[in-house]
Amino acid sequence: xxxxxxxxxxxxLLLGMERALGLEDLSAVERDIYYAASDLSKQAxxxxxxxxxxxALIQDVSRPTFFRALKSLVNxxxxxxxxxxxRGVYVVNSPNS
Amino acid sequence: MGLKSIATETVFASTAYVLAFFxxxxxxxxxxxxxxxxxxxxxxxxxxxxxxxxxxAWLLGWRSxxxxxxxxxxxxxxxxxxxxxxxxxxxxxxxxxxxxxxVFHIAAKLFYDARSRxxxxxxxxxxxxxxxxxxxxxxxxxxxxxxxxxxxxxxxFIGDVAGLFFLMMALMLTFRLWRTKTTR
Numbered sequence: 430x431x432x433x434x435x436x437x438x439x440x441x442l443l444l445g446m447e448r449a450l451g452l453e454d455l456s457a458v459e460r461d462i463y464y465a466a467s468d469l470s471k472q473a474x475x476x477x478x479x480x481x482x483x484x485a486l487i488q489d490v491s492r493p494t495f496f497r498a499l500k501s502l503v504n505x506x507x508x509x510x511x512x513x514x515x516r517g518v519y520v521v522n523s524p525n526s
Numbered sequence: 527m528g529l530k531s532i533a534t535e536t537v538f539a540s541t542a543y544v545l546a547f548f549x550x551x552x553x554x555x556x557x558x559x560x561x562x563x564x565x566x567x568x569x570x571x572x573x574x575x576x577x578x579x580x581x582x583a584w585l586l587g588w589r590s591x592x593x594x595x596x597x598x599x600x601x602x603x604x605x606x607x608x609x610x611x612x613x614x615x616x617x618x619x620x621x622x623x624x625x626x627x628x629v630f631h632i633a634a635k636l637f638y639d640a641r642s643r644x645x646x647x648x649x650x651x652x653x654x655x656x657x658x659x660x661x662x663x664x665x666x667x668x669x670x671x672x673x674x675x676x677x678x679x680x681x682x683f684i685g686d687v688a689g690l691f692f693l694m695m696a697l698m699l700t701f702r703l704w705r706t707k708t709t710r
Contacts (some may be wrong), residue, residue, distance in 0.1 A: 434644070435585055442584075442648035443698040449650070457705070 455507070458498040461486040463507050466521045475511045475518040535589060539582045540597030546574035546693065547601045569681035575601070575622075576664075576686035577693025580657035583626035585642045591623045598622045617671040625664040629656050654690065661686035 455463065465484035469476045478499070481487055487495060502508045503519070511518035550570050558571055565571075578597075582590035598619050602610045609615060630641050633656055640652035665682035672678075 435642070438585060438642045438648060439581070439697070440701050442642075442650050442653065443694065443701050445648060446650040446694060446698050447702060457702075 455505075456498065456501075458490055458494055459502055459505075459507075461490070462495070462498050462502060463521075466502075466508060466519060470521045475520055476508075478517040478519075532589070532592070535586055535593045536596060539578070539586070539590060539593035540595075540600070542582075543575050543578045543594055543597030544600055546578045546689075547597075547604075550574045550689070565681075567675075567678055567681045569678050570685045571681060571688060572692060573682075573685035573689035574693050575689065576657070576661060577690040579622065579626045580653065580660060580690050581693070583630050583660070584640065584648075584653050584656075586627075587630065587641055588627050590627050594623045595619075614671050614673070618668050621664055621667045621671065625667065626657070626660040629660040629663065633659075650694070654694070657690040658687055661690070 462481060465481050465486045466476045468486075469480050469484065481499075482492075482495065490498075499508070499519075503510065506522055508519040509522055510516075511520055550573055554572050554574075555570055558565070562571070579590070579594060582594055586593055599610070602615055602619055606612075606615055610619075633639070633652075634641060638652060640649055640656055642648060661683055665679055665686060668674075669679050669682060
């Protein structure tokens with residue numbers, strides 16, 4: 430094994446630990462979007478994509494990363510699309526629901 | 527295995543050991559003395575270098591012995607000066623570098639090979655478990671070599687196990703932070 434693969438092995442070992450501790454469910458960007466959506470949902474029913482994009486937690490996230498993470502959150506059930514007539518509006522779901 | 531690779535392993539493992547040692551004795555021991563003023567032992571209750579020993583043994587196998595030796599020797603010399611060459615301390619140095627790779631080797635022969643190797647998923651509970659066994663054996667042998675009081679046996683065990691766990695947690699969080707920064 431070369432030095433890079435040793436580092437990769439160490440990362441794999443600790444990633445296994447991270448998964449076992451339940452910390453790997455959401456990526457950092459997904460988590461930030463979820464926190465931002467939870468924050469915005471206190472003010473209004475349904476969270477707009479435009480509102481999320483301007484939230485302080487999301488400011489450093491690139492648009493492609495943001496939309497990929499948003500789609501992933503919908504797929505994982507953390508967010509769901511609001512009524513079909515209200516495109517770009519999401520409802521925040523509890524992680525356990 | 528080239529000479530350059532062995533030198534790189536030695537620099538990384540020994541530097542990590544010395545760093546863990548100074549974090550333990552300069553950073554954590556004063557906090558321990560503040561919270562446990564009645565604990566009259568020189569042993570650390572959060573001994574991070576044990577984590578470096580276990581992870582080196584897991585990753586490098588027997589090669590962790592020469593890789594860690596300069597670091598372990600340096601820490602003994604830092605604490606004991608010329609007395610490092612006393613038999614008890616030379617035994618302490620030997621125990622510090624030998625026990626973890628020996629435990630991984632014996633475990634591989636008897637029931638499960640947890641050592642890092644290509645095409646094999648790392649098993650962190652196995653590494654942790656073998657680290658605990660290494661802590662028990664290393665603690666008993668070191669304290670026998672030093673003729674320590676019974677309290678030190680427990681203190682060494684607690685310190686080594688807590689040190690291994692906290693070092694792995696700290697590395698896990700560091701890698702996680704690194705991943706977060708690079709995926710933004």
